[in-house]
Amino acid sequence: MRHCDTLIAPRWCVPVEPSGVVLDGHAVIVTDGKITDLLPLEKALKNYQPSVLIERPEHALIPGLVNAHTHAAMTLLRGLADDLPLQTWLREGVWPAEKRWVSAEMVRDGTELAIAEMLSAGITCFSDQYFFPEIVAETAVDLDMRAMVGTPVVDIPTSWAHDAEEYLSKGSDLVHDPYAEHPLISTCFAPHSISALSDEWFTKLRVMADQLDVPVQMHLHETAQEIAASLEKTGKRPCERMDELGLVNASLLAVHAVHMTDAEVARFAEAGVNIAHCPRSNLKLASGIAPIARYRAAGVNVAIGTDGAASNNVLDILSEIRLAALLAKVSADDAAAVSASDALYMGTLGGARALGLADATGSIVAGKWADLACVDLSVLNSQPIYDISSQLVYTAGSGQVSDVWVAGKHQLDNGKLAHINTDELLDRSNEWRDRIAATTH
Ligand SMILES: [Zn+2]
Structure with a gap:
């Protein structure tokens, strides 16, 4: 059994490359910020010992x-x-x-x-x-x-x-x-x-x-x-x-x-x-x-x-x-x-x-950076599910994005920004609004 940093287990995975493929019950393995494997979940659990296991049973994982x-x-x-x-x-x-x-x-x-x-x-x-x-x-x-x-x-x-x-x-x-x-x-x-x-x-x-x-x-x-x-x-x-x-x-x-x-x-x-x-x-x-x-x-x-x-x-x-x-x-x-x-x-x-970055990001392929997004498809407007790509493009809203990783770092965790103080950010935005509005209206 091999060690990995993160094992992400979504219900569906849309790697974008190859085109049109939707994988059911697969896992993405992340080590040192990169995607190192994409394989059936059962096999992943046998082969890998992750530091962090992320289960998203009603979600689709897509490239960031x-x-x-x-x-x-x-x-x-x-x-x-x-x-x-x-x-x-x-x-x-x-x-x-x-x-x-x-x-x-x-x-x-x-x-x-x-x-x-x-x-x-x-x-x-x-x-x-x-x-x-x-x-x-x-x-x-x-x-x-x-x-x-x-x-x-x-x-x-x-x-x-x-x-x-x-x-x-x-x-x-x-x-x-x-x-x-x-x-x-x-x-x-x-x-x-x-x-x-x-x-x-x-x-x-x-x-x-x-x-x-x-x-x-x-x-x-x-x-x-x-x-x-x-x-x-x-x-x-x-x-x-x-x-x-x-x-x-x-x-x-x-x-x-x-x-x-x-x-x-x-x-x-x-x-x-x-x-x-x-x-x-x-x-x-x-x-x-x-x-x-x-x-x-x-x-x-x-x-x-x-x-x-x-x-x-x-x-x-x-x-x-x-x-x-x-x-x-x-x-x-x-x-x-x-x-x-x-x-x-x-x-x-x-x-x-x-952007000249196709070797680094843009699809879920081993060797690329783990730039990933997970979309929750359990909500009413995404039901029932016949076609994952259709649900992602024609129904899903950004509020359904549950998780995001950039180079393997878990930036959005279950809908919450993990490393940004949003209260402080909102305060600063409002301060700018007050300053700018005072000179333009
Ligand atoms: Zn422009």
Whole structure:
């Protein structure tokens, strides 16, 4: 009999890889933070002596969900400026509040709130794009959360950097040290959008990203207005301009990609570009519906993101994958366009692939980190159970997430955050609300 740290015994296990498989009565073995075995429970109990045995007899164990695009610290701006079109929302709501309030302290507290919310919803990895990325990384490490931390790059002064040169320089510092080999943290460059930089600075960014071998994450083709403004200013659609500058490649995580021509989709597929689809944000800001069934059929990997809490307003991938599946069906005029199993893939392994982390997370496979989420299917709205994937995608709410592990650490235990003081977190959030509201209303 072999020793292991944790033996998790759910009723069902959906490993996501191989695709469409649902295992009944299996156990996942975790040692030193990694999945070391997945086998029938009876055999597991004979073969392994666990330090901790977790029995979840009415639950489905899935890979931890991957939030492929967010702005974590914006939780503190949640609900501050709703019901506005994107440009008005940015210019009159978000940017003035950010100019006044973004600081290391704000990013620390907002990111902590976001991580607590995401862990409670079964998310074990997030891709971030915000100021003070070193604080985002530090907070993720302190809370033992997996993150791809995007360092912002724009050519305007903010409280984090003065100009494009300083953004790039501070960004490359973060990539080098101290996170180059960190098991939980990876990094990327995150220019806000095509209007963030001149051609010259985009070229410098590409060279630096290539040298450091890190991805580039940016909002791209989010709205029809963005494309029209680019055509007016440069005579080129944003994708075309990015392609000419050498940024359309397998390192690009294109966020939103709502409005794409067939030729652009084909080019993305050929280049290996990944798309972070953020359906609720696109609906709330009336940006449009990304036809993801078309993207997937063309061979583009589609991941799912929540975007920031100011434009969503919840960091909940389980509800986001449901929305993604439903919108994909209606936009394709085909109820079979994206299945429940496809949606679960996009929220897990598809996300890990998009972040370049498919070897580390995204499926329940021996050798990967034990990033896992358990969903309670005993509740009324999940009964009766014919099809596990269907129940997970079309009925389960994030409140049904009972347990979460990140790299084997039991972060959510029977519905309770095990290592975060939520009372203290709520107090701090309310303090920020009072400070911010006093200057905006
Ligand atoms: Zn965004």
